[in-house]
Amino acid sequence: MLFFSITIFAQEPVDFVNPFIGTSNYGATFPGPIAPRGMASISPFNVAGPQNKLEKDSQWLSNPYVKENTFLTGFSQVNISGVGCPELGVLLLMPTTGALEIDHLKYGSTYKNEVAKAGYYSVDLDKYNVKGEFTASKRVGVSKFTFPKGQSNILLNLGLGLTNEEGAMVRVVSSTEIEGMRSVGSFCYNSPEDAYPIYFVAKFSKPAAKFGVWKKTPNYKGVEAQWMTYNGKTRMMNNTIKTVVGDSIGTYFTYKFDKQEVVEVKIGVSYVSIANARENLEKETGNKSFETVYKETRDEWNEELSKILVEGGTKDENTIFYTALYHTLIHPNVLNDVNGEYPVIKRSKIAKTDGTRYTTFSLWDTYRNVHQLMSLVYPKQQSDMIKSMLDMYDENGWLPKWELNSTETFTMVGDPASIVIVDACLKGIQDFDIYKAYYAMLKGADKMENNPLRPGLKEYIEKGYLSTNFKGPVSTTQEYNTSDYAISLLAKALGEKDDYKRFTKRSLSYQKLFDKDLKLLRPRLPNGKWYEPFDPNSGANFEENVGFIEGNAWQYAFMVPHDMKGLIKLMGGEKVFSEQLQKVFDTKQFDMANEPDIANPYLFNYVKGEEWKSQEMVKKLVAEYFQNAPKGLPGNDDTGTMSAWLVYSMMGIYPISPGDPIYTITAPLFHRITIKLDPRYYKKDSIVIQRQINNDGKINSIEINGKSLNSFFISHDEFVNGTMLKVIQN
Amino acid sequence: MLFFSITIFAQEPVDFVNPFIGTSNYGATFPGPIAPRGMASISPFNVAGPQNKLEKDSQWLSNPYVKENTFLTGFSQVNISGVGCPELGVLLLMPTTGALEIDHLKYGSTYKNEVAKAGYYSVDLDKYNVKGEFTASKRVGVSKFTFPKGQSNILLNLGLGLTNEEGAMVRVVSSTEIEGMRSVGSFCYNSPEDAYPIYFVAKFSKPAAKFGVWKKTPNYKGVEAQWMTYNGKTRMMNNTIKTVVGDSIGTYFTYKFDKQEVVEVKIGVSYVSIANARENLEKETGNKSFETVYKETRDEWNEELSKILVEGGTKDENTIFYTALYHTLIHPNVLNDVNGEYPVIKRSKIAKTDGTRYTTFSLWDTYRNVHQLMSLVYPKQQSDMIKSMLDMYDENGWLPKWELNSTETFTMVGDPASIVIVDACLKGIQDFDIYKAYYAMLKGADKMENNPLRPGLKEYIEKGYLSTNFKGPVSTTQEYNTSDYAISLLAKALGEKDDYKRFTKRSLSYQKLFDKDLKLLRPRLPNGKWYEPFDPNSGANFEENVGFIEGNAWQYAFMVPHDMKGLIKLMGGEKVFSEQLQKVFDTKQFDMANEPDIANPYLFNYVKGEEWKSQEMVKKLVAEYFQNAPKGLPGNDDTGTMSAWLVYSMMGIYPISPGDPIYTITAPLFHRITIKLDPRYYKKDSIVIQRQINNDGKINSIEINGKSLNSFFISHDEFVNGTMLKVIQN
Structure with a gap:
């Protein structure tokens, strides 16, 4: 009853x-x-x-x-x-x-x-x-x-x-x-x-x-x-x-x-x-x-869903929010049986865990925002996921790339596991063997022969980029850069200065693919010359093209989340950067349904005075692509990546640079959001994001614990150790 | 070593x-x-x-x-x-x-x-x-x-x-x-x-x-x-x-x-x-x-092979004899595991036996001589085989027809299980539930609807034969007659007088298919008229034909082993019978490689004075078809049936009428044969068949324990309770 x-x-x-x-x-x-x-x-x-x-x-x-x-x-x-x-x-x-x-x-x-x-x-x-x-x-x-x-x-x-x-x-x-x-x-x-x-x-x-x-x-x-x-x-x-x-x-x-x-x-x-x-x-x-x-x-x-409580939303807003959160809690999923047994990678034996063995790591997707959401709201799960990834390394010699039920599917490009692990480490989730994780990352990043994670690594290390000898060479270079940046952050935290320097440098090598005329990244031939004829529009709608995986030069133009300042400089300053960014949206190159440009709406936050564009863009995209209806996702949910984007966007914060413990801020879509924090990992019980609307909806000021933030960015530490993030729209 | x-x-x-x-x-x-x-x-x-x-x-x-x-x-x-x-x-x-x-x-x-x-x-x-x-x-x-x-x-x-x-x-x-x-x-x-x-x-x-x-x-x-x-x-x-x-x-x-x-x-x-x-x-x-x-x-x-010891043979004779005996000890074979478990017929469950569950019952073949050899030399195995058959009846509601690994393959025609069981019963192998066996036989012989063992049973009971409405109607009628005869023998032994009479009568109904002009059995139409045009030669070499299964009218002409005297009478006396029989051989209709006429060589023993023809024919056939060579069997061994024919033939005795505990006698091909008897079933330790050659190889006299037999037939009882069967060739 x-x-x-x-x-x-x-x-x-x-x-x-x-x-x-x-x-x-x-x-x-x-x-x-x-x-x-x-x-x-x-x-x-x-x-x-x-x-x-x-x-x-x-x-x-x-x-x-x-x-x-x-x-x-x-x-x-x-x-x-x-x-x-x-x-x-x-x-x-x-x-x-x-x-x-x-x-x-x-x-x-x-x-x-x-x-x-x-x-x-x-x-x-x-x-x-x-x-x-x-x-x-x-x-x-x-x-x-x-x-x-x-x-x-x-x-x-x-x-x-x-x-x-x-x-x-x-x-x-x-x-x-x-x-x-x-x-x-x-x-x-x-x-x-x-x-x-x-x-x-x-x-x-x-x-x-x-x-x-x-x-x-x-x-x-x-x-x-x-x-x-x-x-x-x-x-x-x-x-x-x-x-x-x-x-x-x-x-x-x-x-x-x-x-x-x-x-x-x-x-x-x-x-x-x-x-x-x-x-x-x-x-x-x-x-x-x-x-x-x-x-x-x-x-x-x-x-699980009550870890975030939202107030002030309509029924539809509550529905798309909690359904999105629900979708982020489906994968990665449990692989082990109740008795702890599970097949190791490649099924060479059956192993046993006292904890949880997770599977279904669609990392090319989820390194961008899903695991950041886990680190914040479900840190124990994130920790167990990382332990599972490290167990895979023990079993297989390699961190996972796109793992499914103990098979390595090698789907997509890049080496995203490092980013997921670094994200957790730098947020204080460290109840696993960090040095093992670090060496596992280094192996993936450095081993030039028979490296299943990073094809083309030799050329990448030697030249700074993959040439058209490889599939999607520009995209892959960008992915490697992002991973290398994450590794550099952990190296720094561990006091590994040489690695820190080396990987910081490596993380910026995408710049060699920047075509100053196009103001876009462009593939190079093995001899170093530009690939041509080159059509930056080619590759939209998942067409195969030379240069990019599941996208084109416009969609990948801003996918250097760790070096937006460098990119601004390359492009010729904030104005050009902002124009190029706007052009992606205006020419309908922006693809809400795929990951490479998923952070684009937030990038106006890097241009002083234009943050309102991000606020408007995010609000517009949420309204356009996310609905309380069967068609209410922009495309493949990508094991929760689209949903995690929505959860963060509706909360008014976004983990803008994967691996970097930082959020950028836009207008929350709820009056108030309370995130319960796991006492095993965080000092505070919860944090509140409070929206205060005075006028036209643009953010006027942001306060953390009543103190003005003077920025549209906030570090994870500052955020979780605050009690209230107040976003004031005048 | x-x-x-x-x-x-x-x-x-x-x-x-x-x-x-x-x-x-x-x-x-x-x-x-x-x-x-x-x-x-x-x-x-x-x-x-x-x-x-x-x-x-x-x-x-x-x-x-x-x-x-x-x-x-x-x-x-x-x-x-x-x-x-x-x-x-x-x-x-x-x-x-x-x-x-x-x-x-x-x-x-x-x-x-x-x-x-x-x-x-x-x-x-x-x-x-x-x-x-x-x-x-x-x-x-x-x-x-x-x-x-x-x-x-x-x-x-x-x-x-x-x-x-x-x-x-x-x-x-x-x-x-x-x-x-x-x-x-x-x-x-x-x-x-x-x-x-x-x-x-x-x-x-x-x-x-x-x-x-x-x-x-x-x-x-x-x-x-x-x-x-x-x-x-x-x-x-x-x-x-x-x-x-x-x-x-x-x-x-x-x-x-x-x-x-x-x-x-x-x-x-x-x-x-x-x-x-x-x-x-x-x-x-x-x-x-x-x-x-x-x-x-x-x-x-x-x-196992030493249960019969032969003396006086050449190496080749010994080889074909023991290899034949070896071939009779391959099937039926064990189905149960060492722990006694086996799948019941149709695999509706797993059952367990304390003894041996046998499988591979090619009964259409083996009812003619293999099980008779088992009853004589390996009575415990024969008993266990019958127990397996009765277990199948318990599991399935029917005795087996052609059982293989707990599937009923329904291969061939007839209802031969009864014959195998009766053979054992009448030889004193009775350590199973005889009445259950008897009722199982009656069910197969009497149940007119949905009877998987005896298709056409209604017509058979009503008319005495199967008409051309059914496949191989003459052959099938003959098979049913032979089974009915075996049942009549058991009924008699059990004092079931009505059944004895009924089945005796039924066993002779083949006579309605006897064409006096052809002096052969011939198919009838459903209306009772002869099927025509009828070619008695049609059906040789396994060709499909109306009337017979795997054979023709000549090959099936003598397959009423229980009523040879009746057949002699039908044909018009011993002379015609003998001529017809000789004709089967002379016209090369005889097929050593198949079962219907497998007993034919011994049938001259039913004609006083012509027994030497059986002696010569058996000797000739053994020499012609059985050799110490890969081609040394006349055709399919039929799970030991050809081999059992050879074993019996070389010993000079043959179980001429399946179900009837009787042997007919020809010249042994060894000087001496010692059959060890199982003390659990027989009183004597062993019996000896001794050949005494004086002159041209024809049998002059036969003695059992020194007493003249005055017949070319000996009952099983007389045989196994004797000590020596002496066959004297003058």
């Missing part, structure tokens, strides 16, 4: 989460339930079948659910949120009624009455008059189906999935239990040899009247194939407990109900073993009801 | 086994090691690749090895001997040297110096200069590879196999261990939904320097496939312990040797689980050396 009465109280942060945000416009989030940083999650799966507007096999599609699609073929039990490559989206559970049908194109259904909350999703399937409700604990998805009278079926399709990867093993243990594994990976179809298993155990609340396994047979040729009446067809294996393997297999449980009945299905997952999946299931959900699991997950979400 | 000194002693029965017999001429035996009735066995696998004369994909081929082939692609760890459909022939272990190559068409090799003994096989691989030696315990295959200096590899290919069935799961546990499963079945591609798993654990005596798994990727279409650089290619997954599944996968272990080195690989198998496969391996072979395992298996073979 408690469960149903929750909503009569005042709205809590968790009540503002709208998981539909980002489920259109390629946001790539999913609306189904997940616990904070959960390994398991359930998503309605509606991207298979030609009935759908966006279909997984007819275009590049990276998510299991698209709001405008209409044809649902199951509920996937593991999913990734907000990425640009398809991955996971497997273990498809599907309730049907009537005669058994195992072809998803035939058993799929339209649906209605979708409800999505943090930790809860429900939907009615038109074709079957079945209601599905879903929740999840960290490692267990819980599905609850309300079936009408008659024959009902629950399918677990191990063939269908979001990607082309196939291969599964399954065994019906009893009329209430299934165990098995499914091959997933590799992310973006990179390193395909790294495809890996996810293990599962499914427990049903009611014993099936009948059960079985199906297996699709490939089409064989040759003499023997003439004897195979089932060549190319699906075999049904009924009431068997045998292990079945194959590229495309599945199981069914069938019921005969005299009246409306409910069946709950708990699916525990593990990246280690079936035994661990079973233990995860038992330990996390045991005999708990659907309602209990949901309540616990909801409470956990509310506790 | 003991091992190498064995051969200096006098030759024992085991030394006469030549496992190459039957490896050509479609005998379908394999030359590799197996323990008596073993679950595991190792066969050189040389039927893949266009280099081979007989290639598995270019023709119907039912065996993993063909003597005249030359290109070897591995050593399969589970195999079936002497059957007509391809099955098992999977878990292909292959040693190679040099750079790793995982395509069997490339890594295959020619070979030389093959040696095959009971429980032992060795061969030298030309391409790699590697010697392979192989032995096996009941559930474990042991391979010993002698590698030259340099890089060596041991592949375990789980893709390649004898049939088109695919699908496997594998995990490298450590640098000395692999575990996994492979899908096999279904036999003859019947009941394909019954494909089932075989589990395995492989242990290596030396840790691999490197190891890994490969996986072949199907060729995908669609947009995403454009991103798959590996589409349709093989992925190599190195030094990983992850579980890999897929249709075509395999593992490799790689070594770097400074000098010649030996690696032993033990592969335990189970039809229950990986855990059981591991337990089988540990309990049976533990830390035993290759030599110890071989010695134990050899000793076991010798003990």
